[in-house]
Amino acid sequence: MTATTIPLDEPSVAPDSRIGDWVRDVGVMTRRNLLHIRREPMQLSDVTIQPALFVVLFVFVFGSAMVIPGGTYKDFAIAGMLTMVMVTATPGTAVGISTDLHTGVIDRFRTLPMAPSTILAGRSLADLLSLVLCATIVAITGFLIGWRTDASLLSVLAGFGLVLLFAYAFSWLMLCMGMAVTDPESAQALSWLLVFPIAFVSYAIVPTEGMPAVLRSIANWNPLSSVSAGARELFGNPNPAAHSGAWPLEHAIPVAIGWSLLILAVTIPAAIRLFRRRTAD
Amino acid sequence: MTPSPAPPSSSADHPIRAEGLVKSFGDTHAVRDVSLEVPAGTILGVLGPNGAGKTTTVRMLTTLSVPDAGWARVAGHDVVAEPRAVRRRIGVTGQNATLDENLTGRENLEMVARLGGASRPTARSRAVEMLERFELPHAADRVVKGYSGGMRRRLDLAASLVGHPSVLFLDEPTTGLDPTSRAGMWDIIRELVADGTTVLLTTQYLDEADLLADRIVVIDQGTVIAEGTSPQLKARVGGERLQLVLSAPHPSVRDLLAPLAAGEVVVDGRTVTMPVDPVPGLATTVVRTLDGAGITVDDVEVRRPSLDDVFFALTGHAAEPVTADDDDPLPELEGANR
Numbered sequence: 017m018t019a020t021t022i023p024l025d026e027p028s029v030a031p032d033s034r035i036g037d038w039v040r041d042v043g044v045m046t047r048r049n050l051l052h053i054r055r056e057p058m059q060l061s062d063v064t065i066q067p068a069l070f071v072v073l074f075v076f077v078f079g080s081a082m083v084i085p086g087g088t089y090k091d092f093a094i095a096g097m098l099t100m101v102m103v104t105a106t107p108g109t110a111v112g113i114s115t116d117l118h119t120g121v122i123d124r125f126r127t128l129p130m131a132p133s134t135i136l137a138g139r140s141l142a143d144l145l146s147l148v149l150c151a152t153i154v155a156i157t158g159f160l161i162g163w164r165t166d167a168s169l170l171s172v173l174a175g176f177g178l179v180l181l182f183a184y185a186f187s188w189l190m191l192c193m194g195m196a197v198t199d200p201e202s203a204q205a206l207s208w209l210l211v212f213p214i215a216f217v218s219y220a221i222v223p224t225e226g227m228p229a230v231l232r233s234i235a236n237w238n239p240l241s242s243v244s245a246g247a248r249e250l251f252g253n254p255n256p257a258a259h260s261g262a263w264p265l266e267h268a269i270p271v272a273i274g275w276s277l278l279i280l281a282v283t284i285p286a287a288i289r290l291f292r293r294r295t296a297d
Numbered sequence: 298m299t300p301s302p303a304p305p306s307s308s309a310d311h312p313i314r315a316e317g318l319v320k321s322f323g324d325t326h327a328v329r330d331v332s333l334e335v336p337a338g339t340i341l342g343v344l345g346p347n348g349a350g351k352t353t354t355v356r357m358l359t360t361l362s363v364p365d366a367g368w369a370r371v372a373g374h375d376v377v378a379e380p381r382a383v384r385r386r387i388g389v390t391g392q393n394a395t396l397d398e399n400l401t402g403r404e405n406l407e408m409v410a411r412l413g414g415a416s417r418p419t420a421r422s423r424a425v426e427m428l429e430r431f432e433l434p435h436a437a438d439r440v441v442k443g444y445s446g447g448m449r450r451r452l453d454l455a456a457s458l459v460g461h462p463s464v465l466f467l468d469e470p471t472t473g474l475d476p477t478s479r480a481g482m483w484d485i486i487r488e489l490v491a492d493g494t495t496v497l498l499t500t501q502y503l504d505e506a507d508l509l510a511d512r513i514v515v516i517d518q519g520t521v522i523a524e525g526t527s528p529q530l531k532a533r534v535g536g537e538r539l540q541l542v543l544s545a546p547h548p549s550v551r552d553l554l555a556p557l558a559a560g561e562v563v564v565d566g567r568t569v570t571m572p573v574d575p576v577p578g579l580a581t582t583v584v585r586t587l588d589g590a591g592i593t594v595d596d597v598e599v600r601r602p603s604l605d606d607v608f609f610a611l612t613g614h615a616a617e618p619v620t621a622d623d624d625d626p627l628p629e630l631e632g633a634n635r
Contacts, residue, residue: 037414040411048397051399051400052399056399120394121395121396121397122395123395124396125412126360126361127359127361127387127389127395128460129412129413129414
């Protein structure tokens with residue numbers, strides 16, 4: 017606020033409290049989204065039951081027919097499964113923001129002295145927490161069915177961090193998508209249309225060598241493939257693509273980080289602009 | 298068009314001031330020219346039919362919508378230049394409940410209080426205070442989804458007041474409420490004003506404006522067409538009227554009554570209407586005069602002009618037109634899709 021015209025009888029607010037206010041408001045908004053999850057715990061199924069089920073099904077169904085050079089399918093698969101289930105959990109973000117925009121509560125927020133960005137930041141932070149839960153579930157399920165890493169603890173944690181960073185960036189893309197469409201149903205449909213090909217035409221659950229040439233190029237350049245390859249490298253798991261000649265997979269870690277930062281750099285300002293457009297009149 | 302800057306000095310005793318507000322959406326001129334002033338600690342009633350521009354005016358005054366032209370200052374701050382400063386001091390209750398359906402009443406109030414700047418303990422105690430004041434403690438820990446329409450409205454108003462605002466905007470606060478809930482809402486509004494809150498209230502109910510508002514602004518088609526106290530507005534349509542229903546039509550009734558009337562005597566079959574001055578015993582004189590001429594009277598009624606009459610006199614149409622538009626969604630639909 018500009019301090020030039022405050023009448024003497026009005027309490028003025030110190031300008032240096034604005035960052036503190038922002039942090040507090042993000043906290044309040046994050047709590048709100050976590051309370052939603054507590055009210056409807058089934059919302060969490062896509063970061064709990066579904067990932068566990070996917071890991072078990074894929075490892076035992078695909079694994080029975082898959083030969084991975086330099087290891088077992090089980091050890092190959094977990095890093096890719098982790099990437100895939102994290103990305104397939106993000107459509108919930110698109111649906112969530114679209115639902116918010118459809119209810120009157122947004123008008124309430126807009127009459128309060130809070131920054132609009134806190135609404136987006138709160139949602140994204142709550143989603144990040146559920147992504148951490150998702151990663152934990154995959155790790156535990158993987159461990160239970162016999163997945164082992166062959167790297168230092170720090171390297172393994174870095175692997176999880178790499179996937180988490182990408183999934184977080186992807187959730188901002190979903191946030192944009194949720195605000196670009198008119199209603200939650202469209203948000204749901206459209207986000208799945210995006211997520212499915214990205215998840216499957218990739219190095220996440222199968223090696224790309226066996227794919228037809230065109231599909232293989234697409235899969236090799238799919239950001240999800242670099243993230244999966246990077247996580248395999250950091251976990252010390254079988255990673256046949258490391259010597260496949262595919263540049264984005266041979267330099268998987270920097271490419272994965274680059275993709276994530278690029279997506280964040282584009283989607284965060286875009287999300288704020290979209291939010292303003294959706295709530296202005 | 299850009300909003301013209303507000304004058305730097307705003308009288309502190311008028312927490313709401315607006316001058317020449319204009320807002321269009323494409324080809325729809327929602328608000329063409331609205332100016333108003335609300336003295337501190339009073340209620341201004343903004344009266345108008347559906348689509349008159351009431352909601353758009355409130356949205357501009359509450360920083361939700363930027364005016365195309367004109368300016369407004371609320372609680373001492375320009376709504377365009379200093380929206381945050383305005384938001385810190387106002388409470389807003391719209392026609393649609395602006396609540397989080399998946400949170401409990403208490404969680405909603407605590408959230409709004411926190412976002413308004415209250416510390417956690419303060420937010421907690423204010424939420425409790427509001428729940429008690431609005432008779433909702435039994436529902437405090439239930440999810441809002443399960444609330445009735447009246448409870449939702451009360452909680453919504455509680456959310457607007459949890460930050461102790463000095464200026465309160467109520468956009469059709471009783472639309473769609475049952476008579477008991479309406480009366481309850483009126484009591485709450487009166488209490489707030491008694492405590493010094495300044496209130497702007499929009500309504501399409503003439504009785505509501507009549508009962509609550511210190512001053513009334515009548516809006517039609519985005520323009521202020523009249524302003525004043527309820528008695529002043531009523532005076533514009535004239536004084537009292539005497540209406541008689543005769544047992545049978547009579548040819549000389551007009552001549553008999555003309556000396557007693559304050560204007561033209563209108564005879565329509567058995568029904569006679571005449572403007573009258575409020576003289577003691579007038580109705581008795583009228584009935585005796587007719588009785589003396591052998592005319593019997595079935596019904597006598599002295600009518601004071603209602604705001605309905607005012608509205609009709611000012612706009613040439615009735616207060617509640619048949620056309621509904623997005624300015625005022627149908628009350629029965631409210632909450633149905635939440």
